[in-house]
Amino acid sequence: MNIAETLTAALPFMLKYQGQTVVIKYGGNAMTDERIKKSVLSDILLLKTMGINVVLVHGGGPAINDMLEKYGKESRFINGLRHTDEETAELALAALSGMVNKSLVRDIQRLGGEAIGISGVDGRMIEVKQLSDELGFVGEITRINTEIIERIAKTTAIPVIATAGVDKFGEFYNVNADTAASRIAGELQAERFILLSDVRGLYADFPDETSFLHEVNLFEIDNLIATGKITGGMIPKLEAIKYAMQNGLTEAVLLDGRLKNSLILELFTDEGFGTLIKK
């Protein structure tokens, strides 16, 4: 297709999404390759330039692992959530809100766009309480203050959100990025919520290619979790989507961030490239 045909074919989708909110959760595992990262950010900038209200929420598990390793601290996960002592909470904040957030902002700016990076601590955007004694300083979200996101989103800048949380006493908490992104998408009543990871989508029997699921509903997700075939970071991801869908979100898409232009293909064609999660 030449450029004119491509743009013309995209017109109905552009009209559909213009002025709408699209929340993109960019997982740390799809961020480790610089070329892929640049391509993802360039797609995100294209969406913003088309008049879509893009909100970028990022993770950074691998960056936190590296930071902890530097300080001689071990990473330990319980059902996909990192056990977080006080020092880990501070190091996670440094890695996510410092390194990862600012490098995403810088990379968008290098591509010619504008971005403003904030963490859940800023403007008390992500208010939390302790989730459990067992996990330490892992936050359970009690409130999302979307005002600061909405203010940035009205400008030419893309809001880039690091998902640290703060409790009523001002303590820093580590918050799973999928959980926070799902809640933000729900609160913003996003038209689309897309989670970019390093996997094609959801498998009934991971990693058996033939078990790939193009579409699932919440009931099927519960059954899949019960089979034990869903492990690691996929558990909080699905739990987060489930929670947000019971509280305002209409659907979510698990998408492969490593697939070139996956965001554009997902939003601007009728073909589904990932796993669509519906009520």
Ligand SMILES: Nc1ncnc2c1ncn2[C@@H]1O[C@H](COP(=O)(O)OP(=O)(O)O)[C@@H](O)[C@H]1O
């Ligand atoms: N049933 C499943 N289908 C797809 N991925 C799964 C499944 N069970 C476990 N996973 C794992 O979940 C990972 C994605 O979750 P996570 O590591 O938290 O990603 P991210 O850092 O991008 O949020 C995949 O890389 C895969 O290894």
Ligand SMILES: CC(=O)N[C@@H](CCC(=O)OP(=O)(O)O)C(=O)O
């Ligand atoms: C509590 C908890 O587990 N927090 C996560 C926060 C980062 C994250 O979720 O990043 P990804 O999206 O790349 O996995 C962590 O410490 O790894």
